[in-house]
Amino acid sequence: MDNLKVSASKEAKGGGSTVARNLLYLPAEVKPTALSITAAPITVNLGGGNNAQVWAYNQSFPGPTIRANRGDNATITFQNQLPEHSIIHWHGLVVSTENDGQPQQAIQTGETYDYNFSINQRAAFNWYHPHPHMMTGEQVYNGLAGGFIVNDSEESAKNLPSGKYEVPLVIRDATFSKSGDMLYKPTSGGFFGQIALVNGTKDPYLDVDRAVYRFRILNGANSRVFGLALSNGASMHLIGNDGGLLPLSSDQARIDMGNGERTDVLIDFRNYPAGSKIMLRDLRAGWDILEFRVGNTEQKPFYATLPLTSAVEPLPAAVKTRTFSFDGMTKINGNLYDVNRIDWTVKKGDTELWVFKTNGNAPHPVHIHGASFQVVSRSGGRGKLFAWEAGWKDTVLLEDRETVTVRIRFDSFTGRYVMHCHKLEHEDMGMMANFEVVQ
Secondary structure, eight states: OGGGOOOGGGOOSSOOOSSOOEEOOOOOEEOSTTEEEEEEEEEEEOSTTOEEEEEEETTBSSOOEEEEETTOEEEEEEEEOSSSOBOEEEETOOOOGGGSOOGGGOBOTTOEEEEEEEOOSOSEEEEEEEOOTTTHHHHHHTTOOEEEEEEOHHHHTTOOOOGGGEEEEEEEEEOBOTTSOBOOOOBTTBOOOSEEEETTEESEEEEEOSSEEEEEEEEOOSSOOEEEEETTOOOEEEEEETTEEEEEEEEESOEEEOTTOEEEEEEEOTTSOTTOEEEEEETTTTEEEEEEEEOOOOOOOOOOOSSOBOOOOOOOOOSEEEEEEEETTTEETTBOOOTTOOOEEEETTOEEEEEEEEOSSOOEEEEESSOOEEEEEEESTTOSOOGGGSSOBSEEEEOTTOEEEEEEEOOSOOEEEEEEESSHHHHHTTOEEEEEEEO
16 A cells, blocks of 8 residues: 555645635436436536536536446437437447437437447446537537446455445536636637636535545536646556456556546555645646545545556457547548448457558547457557556547557447547537448
């Protein structure tokens, strides 16, 4: 445990501030069986009486956190009470085409869409959000997103923090009008808000015991990449990413997250005196994201053995290589998205290398539906792989002048899937492609 401990003498400098802070909102947890999810406009309190009109799932901003066990069957009905068409995509979940929530499946106002799928993948922090073509950016920005946690026996055996000591964090940005409502004015380069929100809360704080906490973090912003760090320079213990537990956990002083990416970290508050304040910061924007306020509750035992290890079997050698160029802010391999066009086919069960390149206007967080992948290499730009890119991923950050190679195998379903830039304004302008997995 020594590698997780932080000396009390390293108490945060600048962790506190004169900003009036609001208690962090924690969405309710629900099960995926016989679940109804309604998207509709509502007014919410962002904290401190700051009311805003948003679009929300089940009147929660962000939506309720779905928690399931591997092997569960999800039976979910989506009800669209928005003034425009929409659909839900289960980001990170490997499901059949009819359950994937692709642009072709968007339903009109007043209609419903039924999902029925088995959850057959390892424990991970996934999420759900809209996916209508040319409208995804605005609908996600308006508030439509929520966490989807999958648990399994391997993870449960690790004795990780749970209950109140396991906290999902949906981090995003926003801009507000004089009347307090959220403004969405994107440019071709993306939308970048003026302030941060965590779980839909402005200037949030969280009271923490002198204990080890597990934070499941999602970059839910439309375009902003976050560089997360603690205000006192202490390390976070990185245990997982998009696809669940990493092969080997590690201490990280900074974690960079592209849009749609998730990280799973432990933060140890046991050695801080009561009254300490530590800030989670975004080093890229210079923002204070979330203030942790350490209480005087006695230390809670921590039973996990660090570093954690998890079995991640490397995919076999690839039988085919494909190269994809992310061109400008609108095209992949020179093509705008056509909802009716299949751009390539992949044979089910074959391992392939997919090479991502950019012709400028990055970052391009590349997201693939239908399978998780393993990141093999990065050349140019930052020129290396990072600890949070090990194991299984479904989204990888492509910066300017970078070439990123991933190894992927579609071994669950045949059918149509999509690949796209998860900078949502790029996606909406056409940086997306259909492909088909065939037998």
